[in-house]
Amino acid sequence: MKRIVIDPGHGGRDPGAVTNGLQEKDLTLDIARRTRDILNAYQAEVRLTRDDDIDLDLSPRADMANSLNADYFCSIHVNAGGGTGFESYVYTLAGDKSQALRGIVHDQLSEFYRSVGFPDRGKKKANFAVLRQTNMPAVLLENLFIDRKEDAAKLAEPSFRQGIAEAIAAGLARALELQPAAESAGVALNTTCTVEKVTVLVRGKNIQGFITNDRTYAPVRDIAEALGYRVTWYEKDKIVYIQ
Numbered sequence: 717m718k719r720i721v722i723d724p725g726h727g728g729r730d731p732g733a734v735t736n737g738l739q740e741k742d743l744t745l746d747i748a749r750r751t752r753d754i755l756n757a758y759q760a761e762v763r764l765t766r767d768d769d770i771d772l773d774l775s776p777r778a779d780m781a782n783s784l785n786a787d788y789f790c791s792i793h794v795n796a797g798g799g800t801g802f803e804s805y806v807y808t809l810a811g812d813k814s815q816a817l818r819g820i821v822h823d824q825l826s827e828f829y830r831s832v833g834f835p836d837r838g839k840k841k842a843n844f845a846v847l848r849q850t851n852m853p854a855v856l857l858e859n860l861f862i863d864r865k866e867d868a869a870k871l872a873e874p875s876f877r878q879g880i881a882e883a884i885a886a887g888l889a890r891a892l893e894l895q896p897a898a899e900s901a902g903v904a905l906n907t908t909c910t911v912e913k914v915t916v917l918v919r920g921k922n923i924q925g926f927i928t929n930d931r932t933y934a935p936v937r938d939i940a941e942a943l944g945y946r947v948t949w950y951e952k953d954k955i956v957y958i959q
């Protein structure tokens with residue numbers, strides 16, 4: 717089973733960047749928790765370097781991933797200093813594997829950000845401590861700019877942070893070739909049950925479904941799209957994302 721360490725940047729007395737009524741440490745923790753929860757749908761052991769608003773130096777974050785012998789380290793940050801959009805970092809001397817995995821995670825997030833109107837600032841390298849000190853492939857994600865009004869307004873929305881987390885989780889799942897968790901791998905349909913037709917009305921849209929075992933089944937895409945959500949299907953992982 718793949719082991720992933722997710723690192724919410726900053727924490728405790730170190731709030732990270734603070735502006736527009738937001739603190740970076742809160743945003744990173746929230747996105748990290750959401751990412752972990754989404755990854756519950758996969759066969760993966762996901763650990764956060766911090767699951768609370770606590771002080772945590774950079775070295776202990778890398779030490780934790782090293783001692784867990786993690787397969788991947790993903791640090792989550794929010795940018796500041798004038799700019800907009802998304803960028804990712806690997807260590808200056810990152811190996812081929814680390815760069816390849818970053819490419820997959822980056823492209824997934826970039827697709828999400830571009831779909832909501834934010835630019836891709838590129839795949840970058842830096843001598844960041846958590847990237848240098850981790851023994852496994854590692855990435856650091858800079859999610860929008862807290863000090864730009866338009867970026868901050870989106871970061872303040874829980875549904876937007878969920879979108880970021882879904883994109884990170886999808887990227888990690890693809891990069892690390894995670895398999896769906898056993899309980900979500902297939903729905904155990906009772907083969908001797910009766911099936912009854914039913915009409916499901918969603919916001920006035922007529923969707924054909926069926927009832928079996930006192931439960932109603934109807935096409936998830938039809939329902940989600942009738943409610944205004946976007947549906948993405950990952951054939952390889954057999955996962956439907958509703959955003």
Ligand SMILES: [Zn+2]
Pocket residue numbers: 725726732733740793794
């Ligand atoms: Zn930061």
